[in-house]
Amino acid sequence: MSVQGYNPRTGEPFGEPVEATSDGEVDRLCEAAAGAFQIWSEWTAADRATVLDLVADRLDDESELLISTADSETALGLPRLTTELKRTTNQLRLFAEVLREGSYVEAMLDSPNPDIIPPRPDLRRVLRPMGVIAVYSASNFPFALSTVGSDTASALAAGCAVVVKAHSAHPNTSRETGRVVTAALKEGGAPDGLFSVIYGTQSGVRLVQHPHVKAAGFTGSVGGGRALYDLANSRPDPIPFYGELGSINPTVILPAAAADRPEEIAKGFAQSVTMGVGQFCTNPGLVFAPESIVEPLAAAVADSTGGAMLNERMCHSYRSTVEAMANSDLVQVVATGTAPDEAWAGTPSLFKVSLDVFVANLEKLTEENFGPAGLVVTYDDPETLLALLHRLPGTLTGTVHASDSEHELAGRVAAELRKIAGRLIYNGWPTGIALAWAMQHGGPWPATTNTIHTSIGVPGIYRWLAPVAYQTWPDALLPPELQDANPLGITRRRDGILGKH
The missing domain is CATH 3.40.605.10 (Aldehyde Dehydrogenase; Chain A, domain 1)
Structure with a gap:
């Protein structure tokens, strides 16, 4: 083999x-x-x-x-x-x-205290x-x-x-x-x-x-x-x-944002959903938006170009899903982009469905389609949309596009998205993941298993570390991260207080 x-x-x-x-x-x-x-x-x-x-x-x-x-x-x-x-x-x-x-070793030192109940011995913990x-x-x-x-x-x-x-x-x-x-x-x-x-x-x-x-x-x-x-x-x-x-990465475009900057949002969406021929785990494949911005979104996707997908199986799966959606009675094709004449090329596509139909077919219409395709769910009343968001499957990201006049509403949307997403984006797009201490690339199932x-990001190191506590050990036998003199000079939590002590 x-x-x-x-x-x-x-x-x-x-x-x-x-x-x-x-x-x-x-x-x-x-x-x-x-x-x-x-x-x-x-x-x-x-x-x-x-x-x-x-x-x-x-x-x-x-x-x-x-x-x-x-x-x-x-x-x-x-x-x-x-x-x-x-x-x-x-x-x-x-x-x-x-x-x-x-x-990163999260060194913790607790001094002994025989006078509390229960008595506390000398305890030191490290990853x-x-x-x-x-x-x-x-x-x-x-x-x-x-x-x-x-x-x-x-x-x-x-x-x-x-x-x-x-x-x-x-x-x-x-x-x-x-x-x-x-x-x-x-x-x-x-x-x-x-x-x-x-x-x-x-x-x-x-x-x-x-x-x-x-x-x-x-x-x-x-x-x-x-x-x-x-x-x-x-x-x-x-x-x-x-x-x-898997992740569907829902994006919510609020009414004032859709009215104030439709072309800007549409261009950003098309660039994000077709980036890497849509083969990103953070691809924003599901958009909730007012009807007024569908036309600019469609125009931007129609102007976009796809490319060769990673392998034949992935290309076949993408094309089959797009074809099934195009022939479905549930959704409407609103835009198709172009693609080069290459063996395993994926063509950008955009579909539209009303919020009522989406809700009635929630499980079917929230399946991830790995490729340069998106589904726009049109809504009239943001309150109706708010009641739906927590029912979406677990996802890596959730995005909100709002104007300055919509901060209160944007906060309420974020409160719902927080229940299903590991990273929340404001007036941006989820593709592109910074390497940083504060990055969170995870979310509820099926986005991740934990x-x-x-x-991605510095906290990813904690997956491969396990805590060990040392009780009443001589200082010379402790790992250097836990020794009294702090020979490595690292930040530690000593008797509940963080510092280089």
Whole structure:
């Protein structure tokens, strides 16, 4: 068995097939990763940071080859992939900064107090790395959410070992990226086996069930994520499975905003919904808007151009869904864009439905269509819309477009969207996710399998860390993060007060 890459623009094979990883090899790599973890987890945070910076530098050094390979396997284009690779290396450097700053371990120290009930001993708590992490690559981000993407970067930063399941849509990109990362880790003196890449569907099944694997990160479809999630939870020792799955990303355009700046909003929507040929998890595919702005939205989508989608299966699914909607009695086609003459091209489309019909067919009309298509739900009364929003499925983002005169109404909309979404956007668009401490990329099912964690941003590191409390241990035997003198100079919570003490 092997995994073959394809050029989405031509439909022709690209590169040599990559041999699927056998069960025995998965076992060997997990065993090696477990051994490497024992060493890597004892490295200082500062030393791990130096290696992450080195990995970023070496990826930048080989950017031309990596970007060219990824473009041949994904058709995402050189400008987009250049930006994505730089985002990926910046992500590694961000986590290096996090390690040097040090507060991510959430060190807590409570002094003993024998006079309270119950008496309190000397207690000290810190977050420690969990072990071997399984990472499942995304099809739509061959760098930022794949081999050395946010899951891998945050797990290595945390002090964990990583085994990556490469996505079948870009095996050559995964192989080349893995080669660079492995060489950089070796150059930095990291233990052998700390990072490896496996190929093939069966290898991914084997990986999530392996006893050395202590947690998993996944970005992909609801079906694939749910299957792996169930496997992770059916193990003799269930493990955390952090899946980022499907999202409809509702956008609410309020009446005054629609009247004040229809062309601006329409242009922004078209750019967002067609970005990356609509293959973003934050694609704003569902819009609630007054009838007055439908025509500008339609004009903007009609002026837009699609492109080759990531693989044949994804293209077929998108085209089938668009065709079914076009032939449906429920919705109306209001715009169709153009697409290049390429093998797996997706054409932008926009549909319209009234709020009453939408409510009556809520489950059917809230299914994610991964591609450059949107559905506009027209409403007359914002109060009626407010009563609906909390019934939408869990989603990564919720967006509100409002004028200055609509702040009170916008706040009420946000209060409803907050019940279903992990990130709220005001007068902007959800595509584009900053790398920051405050970023939240998650949401209720089916957006993710765990609503309190994020897969992008600094807090993503907490998925791979578990708290350990030390009770009445001698200072010399404590981790440096918990020692009285605070030798690392990190921010800690001591007797309930934050500070560098």
